[in-house]
Amino acid sequence: MGHCAAIWEQRASFELTKDWNGIDEVVVLRNPKGASVRVSLHGGQVMSWRNDRGEELLFTSSKAMIFKSPKAKAMRGGISVCFPQFGKCGSLEQHGFARNRVWAIDHNPPPPPNPNPNDSTSLGKSFIDLILKPAQEDRPHGFELRLRVSLALDGNLTLISRIRNIKNAKPFSFSFAYHTHLSVSDISEVRIEGLETLDYLDNLCQGERFTEQGDAITFESEVDRVYLSSSQCVAVLDHEKKRTYIMRKQGLPDVVVWNPWEKKSRLMTDFGDEEYKQMLCVDGAAIEKSITLKPGEEWTGRMELAAVPSSFCCDNLDPHLNYF
Structure with missing residues (x-):
């Protein structure tokens, strides 16, 4: 068993082991019912999320384990932290540098600025806190990025990121995303609810803005979109597995x-030609309007994932209710 870290309101135990390559350190969280989460210190990337039956809920490419890059990069799959940008812009690497850096375990994170006494984040959960500080070559300078990954008794997975502009630094702006690869049975049998009527930016049309017309999003070809100003809840229904994320x-x-669908899949070195059928990325993100922090300011972004029977749909939730 690994260290016991002092974390916000209570202590949590975790295992510290090695990745498949025997080099990168991996944190393993487990709950009493048998669910588990694996988090790599390389990139703070969630590599695996399994339910209490041992079923893997996140997609990872079979080629990710054997792909060789000139420099360390995020594995194709799981959930990676995209900061300080999503996509490719300027001199920074695709999706920013946070997912390509080595993080540290944060043994003494500061308490949240406005703790919620009814927040169940720290109750009955296994969790780990990680921290990333800027390297000399990184831009922007002067930030601290903290990530909490927690696994609840019911198997739900929660990620909370806190980005702070440390004092004496200049204001800086960034975008952010949890790049989430969900494992699905067959992409043609999957639909997304909760994004109806929203405007979206279509990256297949040079970022042109459209309005979603369908009752749900289904898949018959490549899709690369950013849906704007969505509600707190989105559902991904997998008919064949009778499961809803x-x-x-x-x-x-x-x-x-x-x-990516078939054509683009064949162009990606670290992605199998047919693996697009078993994968769907649905990312919680802040992209359209960049976030600007003045010295001393902090931003928090939170995403919770649950896997439930497929009878669930977004109509079951009040979009105005705060589920946190």
Whole structure:
């Protein structure tokens, strides 16, 4: 058993082991019912999320384990932290540098600025706190990025990121996303509810803005969109597995929906030619309007994932209710 870290309101135990390559350190969280989460210190990336039956809920490419890059990079799959940008812009690498850096375990994180006594984040959960500070070559300078990954008794997975502009630093702006690869049975049998009538930016049309016309999002070809100003809850229904993924989010107004389909899959070195059928990215994000922090200010973004029987749909939730 690994260290016991002092974390916000109570202590949590975790295992510290090695990745498949025997080099990168991995934190393993488990709950009493048998669910588990694996988090790599390389990138703070969630590599695995299994339910109490041992079923893997996140997609990871079979080629991710054997792909060799000139420099360390995030594994294709799981949930990676995209900061300080999503996509490719300027001199920074695709989706920013946070997912390509080595994080540290944060043994003494500061308490949240406005703790909620009814928040169940720290009650009955296994969790770990990680921290990333800027390297000399990183831009912007002067930030602290903290990430809490927690696994609840019911198997729900929660990620909370806190980004602070440390004092004596200049104001800086950033975008952010939890790049989430969900495991699905067959992409043609999947639909997304909760994004109806929203405007979206279509990256297949140079970012042109459209309005969603369908009752739900279904898939027949490549999709690469950013849905804007969405509600707190989005549902991904997998008919064949009779499973629904529920995403609840806070501080993350946008949702990225991505599937590369057949043609683009064949062009990606670390992705199998047919793996697009078993994968769907649905990301909680803050992309359209960048976040600007003055010295001393802090931003928090939170995403919770649950996997429930497929009878669930977004009509079961009040979009105005705060589920946190």
